[in-house]
């Protein structure tokens with residue numbers, strides 16, 4: 001059983017691993033497997049070991065390429081980092097399908113991010129509102145140095161508002177601040193500005209006299225980014241929606257596709273899975289480009305609930321014999337700063353994408369999401385999802401069972417027309433081994 005241990009962080013990597021072997025089920029062989037995944041060159045390795053605390057090793061996840069996503073007439077080879085088999089194949093199939101139908105159209109409608117200083121004050125709210133315009137000015141001045149570089153790049157603080165929230169929580173107010181952060185995700189920049197703005201509040205004599213004192217509860221960016229929005233769609237005549245699957249003609253495919261998407265709009269059980277299929281593509285691109293998945297996932301799910309009910313994020317329009325499939329996502333991403341300057345491969349994945357700016361990366365991620373989602377729905381309403389998944393699933397099982405070449409070949413042939421499960425493959429392999 002693991003004992004209480006103080007000072008783990010003071011140990012070096014080797015000592016930490018020894019401690020883990022002594023206090024867990026990890027064996028010394030298991031421990032040495034960690035070494036296989038360390039970077040061979042010391043400088044490369046220290047990029048990883050200095051990235052987080054209590055570091056013990058690297059955890060590789062495969063990267064693949066969706067070779068041709070056409071967005072606004074420009075072709076991209078898009079790196080996907082994902083542990084899930086079929087994600088790359090599905091997105092690549094949908095992206096290829098749409099290349100011949102005009103590709104993806106995308107636009108970024110705005111890139112504003114927000115943060116808030118949350119504080120309490122038990123004084124007269126009319127006084128606060130009255131003197132706030134002057135305080136706002138001081139807040140802009142107090143952040144001038146912090147925002148200078150960002151302003152030179154066309155960004156900075158665009159708005160500062162006082163919000164009275166005392167009807168929701170006694171004495172509670174917010175300073176709601178809007179930011180433009182250019183190609184940076186901007187989390188550190190936003191948080192530094194908010195803390196400077198909070199300290200302005202503490203220095204206003206009228207707000208900090210006698211019993212009426214400002215109490216800063218917290219100053220933090222909001223990961224909800226409904227004003228940092230990308231739209232992406234594909235469109236074609238219904239009659240050209242052929243050849244995804246031989247069983248359905250264009251009309252039948254479009255009608256069934258719309259029904260499947262409408263179901264995601266009215267039923268939460270389906271909506272969550274539908275949106276997960278969108279995130280299969282979005283997250284794979286964000287991970288490959290060193291962006292913060294937790295932030296985008298939190299924002300995307302909140303956005304899916306913006307009408308008070310969780311819904312699917314994509315929608316179908318069928319009109320005038322046209323099929324249009326559209327997705328709107330609040331995505332705050334960066335192509336400079338943060339991990340993009342530290343992780344040894346992020347600059348390389350950005351190079352594969354020809355160094356997009358943040359807006360273009362939003363469009364690429366959205367197109368990857370729509371491609372993944374289109375592939376999922378198109379399969380679900382035709383052959384079912386397992387047909388495609390099972391091919392990759394079989395390949396994973398064959399890897400796990402460490403088969404020789406002829407066993408592998410024979411299993412692939414045998415399971416080409418049969419349901420795949422770990423037990424079924426195991427049984428089949430023991431059978432053919434018994435026959436030899």
Ligand code: MEV
Nearest residue numbers: 273274276277376377385
């Ligand atoms: C699997 O990773 C994703 C799907 O479940 C998405 C969907 O059901 O739409 C296939």
